[in-house]
């Protein structure tokens with residue numbers, strides 16, 4: 001047995017000042033990798049005498065690698081100095097390489113497979129099972145020929161995935177439009193798109209900053225049609241062939257490690273559990289959304305028919321435009337007015353006050369903490385119950401050159417009881433002045449991941465630290481926390497205009513109604529995408545376009561437009577593969593979790609404390625379905641989601 005004398009209270013990681021960052025990161029990477037290799041070598045040559053000590057050493061390898069990967073990934077994405085970002089990227093690549101090497105190490109597999117689990121507790125048993133499952137999924141227990149084929153397939157799959165994404169990224173199409181046909185477009189968009197060339201036409205591309213506003217605001221239906229068709233033809237025909245090979249090889253890869261098909265292999269490590277559960281879920285959501293979608297469609301179609309009495313169906317040419325028109329004409333939300341209530345500094349303080357009260361946390365600013373850029377703020381997090389340290393968080397919320405361009409939570413340190421405190425970072429790109437309410441919702445969402453990371457960082461095993469839960473559950477806590485950014489009473493506590501007047505409750509009510517409108521339509525469209533993601537992998541059809549059209553007719557309220565091949569630019573077929581259902585799955589769980597809270601008192605300490613302790617704090621130490629059941633006192637159901645959809 002290893003004995004671990006209780007050390008001094010855990011201290012946060014001492015980050016370097018900017019000039020020393022590259023050397024610091026290089027040393028952390030090289031030392032970490034060397035330490036991991038030594039631990040593995042000791043395991044191979046002189047393994048500890050009992051199962052628990054062996055697992056502890058194996059988990060120490062996990063922790064050591066995660067420390068390298070986390071600092072590398074964070075600084076690789078946010079550091080202002082390019083040399084540090086390169087060093088971060090290198091750290092990530094090196095950890096990836098070593099992790100792949102270990103997953104294919106037969107001697108390590110055999111060592112763990114031979115352990116006697118009889119004396120292990122529930123968590124250690126889980127750790128052993130999960131580790132063996134990783135080895136099995138990597139194919140390490142197969143014969144040599146199979147292992148060689150798996151390695152070959154892995155390489156080719158990475159290549160195909162990259163080709164698929166690159167083809168989409170590079171295939172930017174454009175149309176040329178006379179300026180007078182762009183009536184309805186916002187003035188700032190028109191200013192950025194002057195007529196150019198001898199023909200005096202304006203170029204509109206299929207990039208999002210063009211295609212989204214044109215489809216939403218342009219009055220001319222023919223312009224909307226031309227850009228919609230160009231958009232839905234991206235990636236075709238090249239990606240048709242790339243995808244058919246990708247689906248075929250994923251199928252082979254799954255079968256080589258004993259699965260019926262790719263969806264079953266992929267679902268084994270997810271909350272949904274099995275391949276066939278995916279179409280069952282899709283069917284269930286599609287059914288729950290049938291009436292709400294018909295209701296939405298009738299409203300949008302009626303508005304379309306005011307302009308074009310002969311229109312008998314909705315397509316991607318008109319859907320965004322008429323949905324937006326209905327919101328504007330019937331639901332009356334002035335986005336310019338809404339912004340005046342969301343001044344960044346007040347929103348940030350509001351976020352801390354709301355989540356602090358909800359989860360029983362105190363955030364103490366650490367003004368002298370070393371940070372990678374001047375506008376990053378650090379806070380030490382403590383429990384308001386007993387004052388114990390919970391971790392450290394960093395908020396890096398404004399854009400800067402060379403910085404990651406989206407919104408995400410990054411891990412800096414995974415927390416393990418007695419070893420290291422959890423530290424996490426929120427990386428976003430918000431304006432410093434007034435914010436859109438959408439961005440406020442995003443801020444709450446991402447903070448949901450951050451709080452999950454720190455609260456889940458006090459268990460025994462690195463493998464289960466923080467957000468180490470199933471990938472189709474991981475969004476649920478964040479989707480649920482969004483609700484706190486939609487509550488009129490909560491918003492009044494920090495959303496005040498320049499004169500200090502809080503946002504009126506009736507404005508919040510209209511914002512909610514506008515946000516709700518179209519959710520039935522959207523759910524059916526999402527189930528069309530989810531069905532495509534599943535069926536393409538399970539069936540591997542020869543004619544992808546024909547199968548797509550069938551699925552669109554079955555699930556989507558929007559009619560197919562001739563000669564379009566949307567799947568060829570549906571990037572999620574790469575990363576999500578057969579699991580595009582994920583987003584909707586975690587939303588179903590989020591609505592069910594939220595149903596335990598009293599809408600009249602979202603801060604009820606008993607419910608909030610139970611949620612914190614039973615869903616967030618365990619991290620990945622239990623199956624997500626069990627965490628949800630521990631909190632709700634019953635298994636999860638679809639009821640809350642269905643009720644929300646029907647509302």
Ligand SMILES: [Zn+2]
Pocket residue numbers: 445446449475478
């Ligand atoms: Zn998220």
